[in-house]
Amino acid sequence: MRYHVFLNGFSDEFEKQSLEVLGFIKECCSDIEEGKTIIACRENSDFEKLSVYAPTNDVVFITSDRYIPENILNSCEKYIDDEAIHIYGFDNFSSENSVRMSVRKNGSSLVGVRNMSLSDDCIFGKKMIYSNHMEATFKLKKSPYFISLAKGIFEGQITEGNNKNIFIEQCILNTSDENDVLYYNIEKEDKKEGPENAKLLVVAGRGAKDKASVEKLEEFAESMGGKLGVSRPVAMSAWAPMDKLVGVSGIMAKPKICITAGVSGSAAFYAGIEKSDFIVSINTDEKSAIIKKSNVAVVDDFKAIVEELKKYIK
Numbered sequence: 403m404r405y406h407v408f409l410n411g412f413s414d415e416f417e418k419q420s421l422e423v424l425g426f427i428k429e430c431c432s433d434i435e436e437g438k439t440i441i442a443c444r445e446n447s448d449f450e451k452l453s454v455y456a457p458t459n460d461v462v463f464i465t466s467d468r469y470i471p472e473n474i475l476n477s478c479e480k481y482i483d484d485e486a487i488h489i490y491g492f493d494n495f496s497s498e499n500s501v502r503m504s505v506r507k508n509g510s511s512l513v514g515v516r517n518m519s520l521s522d523d524c525i526f527g528k529k530m531i532y533s534n535h536m537e538a539t540f541k542l543k544k545s546p547y548f549i550s551l552a553k554g555i556f557e558g559q560i561t562e563g564n565n566k567n568i569f570i571e572q573c574i575l576n577t578s579d580e581n582d583v584l585y586y587n588i589e590k591e592d593k594k595e596g597p598e599n600a601k602l603l604v605v606a607g608r609g610a611k612d613k614a615s616v617e618k619l620e621e622f623a624e625s626m627g628g629k630l631g632v633s634r635p636v637a638m639s640a641w642a643p644m645d646k647l648v649g650v651s652g653i654m655a656k657p658k659i660c661i662t663a664g665v666s667g668s669a670a671f672y673a674g675i676e677k678s679d680f681i682v683s684i685n686t687d688e689k690s691a692i693i694k695k696s697n698v699a700v701v702d703d704f705k706a707i708v709e710e711l712k713k714y715i716k
């Protein structure tokens with residue numbers, strides 16, 4: 403097995419990312435054969451200075467007057483090795499390029515990697531999941547492998563004085579430049595708007611049965627100025643986005659009123675609503691755990707009860 407490194411010299415965080423890649427290689431790649439470092443950067447970059455951060459002796463510079471992922475990907479493609487691990491930094495561009503390259507090369511990829519180990523026919527990567535509440539180990543079965551790192555995990559140092567074999571390659575811009583994305587603006591969602599801060603939370607469980615019913619429950623929540631949360635089966639069925647997941651793997655909510663519909667009340671879920679001031683549950687099964695854990699429990703079909711409640715709200 404061999405590793406290659408792909409660094410983004412266009413990034414403002416080039417040095418920080420490169421040091422973290424160096425740290426990752428020291429920690430996780432000591433038994434793996436060294437390959438090449440490919441650095442994408444501006445045409446007028448200081449190659450000697452950038453090459454100091456390369457973890458390998460062979461360094462290829464792919465130069466362009468500006469950052470265009472499509473062109474960089476095209477130029478990097480010939481350095482992909484079918485049996486190797488390809489390591490990228492931690493920024494959004496690194497994640498994007500690693501995933502896109504794995505799709506092009508029919509390999510497997512993992513972003514946000516915190517650790518890696520090898521087996522005879524696969525690699526294992528660790529990353530945080532469910533809003534950073536759990537660490538999961540993923541098995542990447544299909545080579546070539548592409549991984550981009552989690553930020554702030556690894557600390558590396560540069561070793562001065564190594565003579566690097568530097569090769570510089572021009573990256574040709576395509577003719578349809580006017581269609582390229584020139585500017586990215588990445589904005590974080592305003593968390594104040596999310597279910598974790600809602601005064602009134604309506605949670606849809608698997609008993610909701612389909613996406614349309616979950617959407618109706620969201621309308622119901624919003625008609626009262628509240629927010630929708632969901633249990634894990636609902637999020638995993640893609641009836642609602644993952645950022646609405648309530649429980650140990652998602653949001654820990656503390657609303658004044660929490661209404662659950664079609665939720666059984668497992669411990670992993672209940673941890674996410676136990677700080678509610680008042681819990682109302684609607685469930686057809688009087689033996690479900692949520693019934694005992696609620697201030698008010700209604701044993702009935704949630705649809706009928708929600709329709710009744712709507713009349714009172716009006």
Ligand SMILES: Cc1cc2nc3c(=O)[nH]c(=O)nc-3n(C[C@H](O)[C@H](O)[C@H](O)COP(=O)(O)OP(=O)(O)OC[C@H]3O[C@@H](n4cnc5c(N)ncnc54)[C@H](O)[C@@H]3O)c2cc1C
Binds near residue numbers: 610648
């Ligand atoms: C490590 C780990 C972490 C986990 N983290 C989470 C987490 O963060 N959040 C989470 O939710 N789960 C989590 N889970 C999963 C959790 O254990 C439960 O499997 C899950 O909460 C069950 O979701 P549910 O109540 O919607 O579904 P179910 O348990 O299937 O319950 C559905 C309920 O709907 C009722 N029902 C059916 N039809 C109707 C109807 N028409 N009207 C009213 N009621 C109806 C049924 O009686 C039943 O009680 C985790 C599990 C593990 C192992």
